[in-house]
Amino acid sequence: ETGVTQSPTHLIKTRGQQVTLRCSSQSGHNTVSWYQQALGQGPQFIFQYYREEENGRGNFPPRFSGLQFPNYSSELNVNALELDDSALYLCASSPAAGGGAWETQYFGPGTRLLVL
Amino acid sequence: AQSVTQLDSHVSVSEGTPVLLRCNYSSSYSPSLFWYVQHPNKGLQLLLKYTSAATLVKGINGFEAEFKKSETSFHLTKPSAHMSDAAEYFCVVINTGGFKTIFGAGTRLFVKA
Numbered sequence: 001e002t003g004v005t006q007s008p009t010h011l012i013k014t015r016g017q018q019v020t021l022r023c024s025s026q027s028g029h030n031t032v033s034w035y036q037q038a039l040g041q042g043p044q045f046i047f048q049y050y051r052e053e054e055n056g057r058g059n060f061p062p063r064f065s066g067l068q069f070p071n072y073s074s075e076l077n078v079n080a081l082e083l084d085d086s087a088l089y090l091c092a093s094s095p096a097a098g099g100g101a102w103e104t105q106y107f108g109p110g111t112r113l114l115v116l
Numbered sequence: 117a118q119s120v121t122q123l124d125s126h127v128s129v130s131e132g133t134p135v136l137l138r139c140n141y142s143s144s145y146s147p148s149l150f151w152y153v154q155h156p157n158k159g160l161q162l163l164l165k166y167t168s169a170a171t172l173v174k175g176i177n178g179f180e181a182e183f184k185k186s187e188t189s190f191h192l193t194k195p196s197a198h199m200s201d202a203a204e205y206f207c208v209v210i211n212t213g214g215f216k217t218i219f220g221a222g223t224r225l226f227v228k229a
Contacts, residue, residue, distance in 0.1 A: 042206050044219070045219075058216060090160065105162075109157075
């Protein structure tokens, strides 16, 4: 069974650019959540997707957007990059129907984004 | 509103001695609580979870945590630390039926030989 994978592993962008990060869910999982982890901090919830629809969102501006595909893989898009967007971006999948709290989230290794 | 406070940013123990990592939470609803561990350059791994069953929860690698509603606490313990336990630990809360996952700021555990 393949775990959660993310690509790319590292990325360098300049301020104002746009970036797309990708995540492949663990087999059988239909829910994907995205997190931003700044250096020395805990992950911050960005949003969650369930069956291709956004199921909930944290306190992130609209320039953070996402997609979930029929195979439950997902993308995180960030427009107009700012220096503060530099962070580790984590994707997590779970088998929860609608994001039930009782389900464990399985995390990918993350994509480290540096904005210059 | 829900929140998580990890009371110690760093904890240092000697190998073979007990570990205590403290977590307090605030939740308007019955929460589900989790502890995750993050080793350097590795993904987050679930240690254990509480979902309104037994208040004492046993996890992997000898860790356990006790849910105390009256104290709104969910402290993580291990009787005997091992060098391989050195990592960052996160306490996490999710409201039952909700989707928003709240992580604490993390506790860095150092284990001395």
